[in-house]
Structure formats: C-alpha cells, structure tokens
Amino acid sequence: MGRLFLIHLEGKIYSCKHCHTHLALSDDILSRTFHCRHGKAYLFNKVVNVTTGSNEERLMMTGMHTVADxxxxxxxxxxxxxxxxxxxxxxxxxxxxxxxxxxKVTGPDGSQYSLSHEFHVGGSDADDV
Known part of the structure; x- marks a missing residue:
C-alpha cells in the first residue's frame, strides 16, 4: 500500500470518531432530519477521505434505492x-x-454522538423495511 493522501478541511468539520480523519464540512449539510438503524444521520452534498463500497439495492422507508457504503x-x-x-x-x-x-463521527464542536436508543422512530429513511 502506498502513501495515504488525506484532504484537510478548514472550518467546522465532521471527522471519523475512530481516527479523526476529516470527512465533511458543516456547510455541506443538506439535511439533519435523517434517521438510520443507530439513530440520527445527516445528508451531505460532499464528503472527502472516504472510499465507496459495492452498489446494492436497499429497501428503505422512502422506497428502493441503490446505495454504496x-x-x-x-x-x-x-x-x-x-x-x-x-x-x-x-x-x-x-x-x-x-x-x-x-x-460514527465527531461533530464540529468535538462532541461525539452516542448510540441512540430512539432508533426505529417514524420517518426513518435508512432503516430496512
């Protein structure tokens, strides 16, 4: 494996809670109203320092989608x-x-979000049906 080149973001950033790699800017959030199996999630226009897995079909609360982890x-x-x-x-x-x-991320203020006990609350997009 070669040298890893990371993009360093300036401003209010979200980063990986495990290794603190920068992932996204707060300014790139499109919606904070999403939910997943583990609690809340944010929809971003752009993220960096990620790799994309294989495409798969997932039936979510809002219908069928092709997604990649x-x-x-x-x-x-x-x-x-x-x-x-x-x-x-x-x-x-x-x-x-x-x-x-x-x-799974650390917020711009350095806060780490804990696993929510509120999952499967109505309107969830990411929960499999």
Whole structure:
C-alpha cells in the first residue's frame, strides 16, 4: 500500500470518531432530519477521505434505492453510505449525496454522538423495511 493522501478541511468539520480523519464540512449539510438503524444521520452534498463500497439495492422507508457504503480511508470504518440511485421521483434529490451517521463521527464542536436508543422512530429513511 502506498502513501495515504488525506484532504484537510478548514472550518467546522465532521471527522471519523475512530481516527479523526476529516470527512465533511458543516456547510455541506443538506439535511439533519435523517434517521438510520443507530439513530440520527445527516445528508451531505460532499464528503472527502472516504472510499465507496459495492452498489446494492436497499429497501428503505422512502422506497428502493441503490446505495454504496462509504468507508473512512484512515481506519476503514463504515461511516455512512452514498445514494447512487433512487427509484421514486420524489427521492431523486438524494442521488449522488452522502449520509454520515452521527454516532460514527465527531461533530464540529468535538462532541461525539452516542448510540441512540430512539432508533426505529417514524420517518426513518435508512432503516430496512
């Protein structure tokens, strides 16, 4: 394996909770209203320092989507997923966007989010049906 080149972000950043690799800027959040199996998640327009896994079809609360898990390049932890395709017309805005799960990242203020005991609360997008 060669040398790892990381993108260093300036400003209010979200980073991997395991290795503190920069992942996204607070300014790139499109929505804070998403939920996943483990609690809250944020939809981002852009993330950095991740690799994308294989595409797979997932049936979510908002319909069928083609998604790929995203992994931190620093430590290999799964930090969220990327929406590759949405089949419902109303969900097309998600295509090419990224989800970071809150409990897998450190926030801009240095806070670490704990695993939520509120999962499966209505309106969840990431929970499998």
């Amino acid at each position: 995203i992994f931190c390049v620093g430590c290999g932890s799964i930090v969220g997923w990327k929406y590759e395709a949405a089949y419902e017309k109303s969900q097309k805005y998600k295509e090419g966007k990224f989800i970071l799960e809150r409990f």
